Amino acid sequence: MSVSFKQVTIYVALLLVGSGVGVWGKRTFFQQTWTSGDRPPFNLPWSQPAKSSLQSEPLVSTQTDTSNFIANAVEKVGPAVVRIDATNEVDSQIPESFRSPLFRRFFGEEMPTDKSIERGTGSGVIISPDGRLITNAHVVSGASTVNVILKDGRTFEGRVVGTDPVTDIAVIKLDTTDLPTVKLGRSDNLVPGQWAIAIGNPLGLDNTVTAGIISATGRSSSQVGAANKRVQFIQTDAAINPGNSGGPLLNDQGEVIGINTAIRPNAQGLGFAIPVETAQRIAEQLFATGRATHPFLGIQMVDLTPTIQEEINQNKQLKVKVTQDKGVLIVRVLDGSPADKAGLQPGDVLQSINNQPVQTSAEVQQQVEASTIGATLDLKVIREGATRIIQVRPGAFPQEEAG
Numbered sequence: 439m440s441v442s443f444k445q446v447t448i449y450v451a452l453l454l455v456g457s458g459v460g461v462w463g464k465r466t467f468f469q470q471t472w473t474s475g476d477r478p479p480f481n482l483p484w485s486q487p488a489k490s491s492l493q494s495e496p497l498v499s500t501q502t503d504t505s506n507f508i509a510n511a512v513e514k515v516g517p518a519v520v521r522i523d524a525t526n527e528v529d530s531q532i533p534e535s536f537r538s539p540l541f542r543r544f545f546g547e548e549m550p551t552d553k554s555i556e557r558g559t560g561s562g563v564i565i566s567p568d569g570r571l572i573t574n575a576h577v578v579s580g581a582s583t584v585n586v587i588l589k590d591g592r593t594f595e596g597r598v599v600g601t602d603p604v605t606d607i608a609v610i611k612l613d614t615t616d617l618p619t620v621k622l623g624r625s626d627n628l629v630p631g632q633w634a635i636a637i638g639n640p641l642g643l644d645n646t647v648t649a650g651i652i653s654a655t656g657r658s659s660s661q662v663g664a665a666n667k668r669v670q671f672i673q674t675d676a677a678i679n680p681g682n683s684g685g686p687l688l689n690d691q692g693e694v695i696g697i698n699t700a701i702r703p704n705a706q707g708l709g710f711a712i713p714v715e716t717a718q719r720i721a722e723q724l725f726a727t728g729r730a731t732h733p734f735l736g737i738q739m740v741d742l743t744p745t746i747q748e749e750i751n752q753n754k755q756l757k758v759k760v761t762q763d764k765g766v767l768i769v770r771v772l773d774g775s776p777a778d779k780a781g782l783q784p785g786d787v788l789q790s791i792n793n794q795p796v797q798t799s800a801e802v803q804q805q806v807e808a809s810t811i812g813a814t815l816d817l818k819v820i821r822e823g824a825t826r827i828i829q830v831r832p833g834a835f836p837q838e839e840a841g
Contacts, residue, residue, distance in 0.1 A: 511635055511692035512647050517589050517618035518564040519685055521639045522573055522596070522610070524581035526556045561638035561685030562586065562610065563620045563694060565721070569594070569612030572721050573684030574699050575601040578608050586612060589645055600724030604668050604732050604835060605712060606699055607720040608684075620686060623693025625672060625713040628655050634674040636698055636709065638685030650676035653708075658800040662710055668732060668807060668835075670800065671710040672696045678709030687711040733809045733832035736775020737782060739766050739799040758785040761823050765789055766799050768819075780830040786819040793818075806832060 560577030564570070571586065578584055584596040594612045601608040632652045640646050654673040662671050674687060678698045687696035696711030723730040740746060744763040751760055760767060766788040771777050788796055791805040792815060809815055809832055817828045 507633070507690050508635055508647070508649050511688050511690065512637060514692040515620050515686065515688060515694070516637060516645065518620045519589065519637045519645070520562045520564065520571065521587040521644055522560045522562050522577055522684065523585040523587065524558045524560070524578050525583050526558075526580050527582050559639060559642055559681050560683045561681065561698070563684075563686045563697070564617050565619060565622070567615060567617050567619055569614050569617055570721075570725065571596065571610040571612065572697060572717055573608050573610060574697065575603050575606045575608040576699075577684045578610065579603070584610060586610065587644075588617075600728040600730070602720050602724060602730040603666075604730070605716055605720050606664075606667060606669070607697065607712065607717050607724070607730075609721050609724045611725075620694045621692065622714055622718060623689055623691070623695045625655070625695045625715060628652050628672065628689075628695065630654055633690040634672075634676045634695075635688040635690070635692075636674070636676040636678055636682060636685065637688070638678075638682035638698060640677070640679035640681040642681055646682075648677040650674050650709075656800065657710065658798075658803070660799075668803060669712050669716060670804060671699075672713055674709045674711065675707050676709055678711075682709075731811060732835035733806050733811050734775070734835040735777045735782075735806055735830060735832055736772035737768050737777045738770035739788070739802060740769055741798050742767050742787065756784070759822070760785065760787065762787045762820055764797065765820070766796055766802050776830055776833045780817075780828055782817070782819070782828060782830065783821065786821050786828075788817060788819055789825075790818040792816050 558577065558581075560573055562571045562573035562577075565572055578598050579601055581598060584598055586594045586596045588594075594614060596610040596612055599609045599611050630652050634650050634652050636648045636650075638646060651674065652672065653675050655670070657671040657673050659665055659667040659669055659671070662673075672687065672695070676687070678700050680700050682698045683700050685698045686694040687698050689695050695714050697714070697717045698709065698711045700709070720730045742760070742763055742765050746767075747760050747763045750756055750758055750767070750769075756769070758767075758769075768777075768782060768786045768788065769784055771782050771784060788802060790796060791802065794805060796802050796805060806815070811832055811834050813831065815830050815832065817830055819826050819828060
C-alpha cells in the first residue's frame with residue numbers, strides 16, 4: 439500500500455489536533471520536516487488510527503492546589519512561634535526642683551514619677567510541650583514582667599530562667615503543658631542558596647512570614663558588627679526586623695535552623711540568625727543552671743595577609759616583627775588571662791589548635807568555644823621564625839565582659 443506525502447501530512451495534522459498537545463506517551467513530539475517520497479523518522483500504524491496511552495487521562499489537572507512548601511512549613515511551625523511583650527521599670531531623671539512638695543501640691547497625680555516603664559516586643563519559639571521557650575537575650579534582658587502570647591490568642595506570664603549576652607540567647611518557662619512545639623533541625627550542613635523562612639512579629643505585626651535564601655554561613659561576630667558576641671552567624675536575605683528577634687529561621691522542611699537576631703538595623707537585605715546548635719547548647723545550660731559558661735583564652739587576634747603583615751611591621755607602636763603572611767596573629771594578651779599565664783605573647787602567629795589548622799580568627803574562636811574549661815589546648819605558634827607548642831587551659835569567659 440503506497441502512501442502519498444499529502445496523506446501523511448493530513449494524518450499527522452489530525453493526530454496533533456486530536457491530542458491537543460504534542461505529547462505521545464510521555465515524550466514530546468518535535469515537529470520535523472522531510473521531502474516528498476521520504477519516510478518520516480518514526481513508524482506510524484497507517485492502517486489503524488493511532489491510540490495514545492494518555493487518551494484515558496485528563497491532560498490538564500482539574501484539581502487546584504494552592505499550597506507550597508513555605509505555606510506548609512508555616513502551618514507546621516506557626517502555632518509554636520510566640521510574641522513576647524517585655525516591660526521594665528527604670529529610674530527617671532527628674533529635676534530636683536520637681537521633687538519639691540510645693541509642685542506635688544499643685545500638680546498632684548500629673549507630677550512625673552521616679553519610675554518609667556519601658557516596653558519591648560520580640561518573638562520566641564516553644565521547644566517543649568511543658569512550656570520551655572528560646573528567644574534572644576536582648577528581648578528580655580532586665581525585664582520585670584514577660585507576657586507570652588500564642589498564635590491562638592492564649593496569654594501566659596513567663597519566667598525568665600536565664601540569659602546569655604555572649605550568644606544573645608535567653609530561655610523562658612511557662613507554667614502550662616500540652617503546648618505546640620517546633621522541630622529542631624541542623625545548620626552545620628547549610629550551603630548558600632538554600633531556602634530560608636523567617637517567622638516573627640516584626641515592628642509589632644504579629645505572625646509575619648518572610649522568605650529568602652541562605653546568603654552565607656559562618657559569619658563572625660566582628661564581621662556583622664557585634665564584636666562582643668561569640669557566634670558564627672547564619673546570613674540570610676529573608677527580611678528580619680526589630681520584633682523578629684528570637685523567632686525561628688526555618689529550612690524548606692519547616693525545621694528550625696537558627697534563632698533570628700536583628701543586630702544590623704541599618705542593613706537592607708541582610709539578616710542574621712544564631713545557629714540552632716549554638717542556641718540549643720546554651721538553652722540546655724540555662725535551663726539546667728540559670729547561666730552559660732564559655733571557654734576563654736584572653737587574646738585579641740587579626741587574620742594575616744601580606745598587606746596586614748606589612749602594615750604591622752611598619753607600625754612602630756606595636757613593637758612586633760611578623761615573619762609570616764598567613765595565619766592568625768595575636769596582637770594583644772590580656773593581663774592575668776589564661777593566655778598570659780601560659781606564656782602567649784603579642785606577635786605569636788597561631789598555626790593550629792590540638793593539631794587542627796587554623797587560618798582565621800573565626801576558626802580559633804570556634805575551636806576554643808568547642809573546648810572545655812580547664813582542659814588543655816595545644817597551640818602551635820610561630821614566634822620570631824621558630825615553631826613552639828604552648829599549652830593553655832581555657833578559663834571561664836568573664837561575665838562582666840559578656841555584655
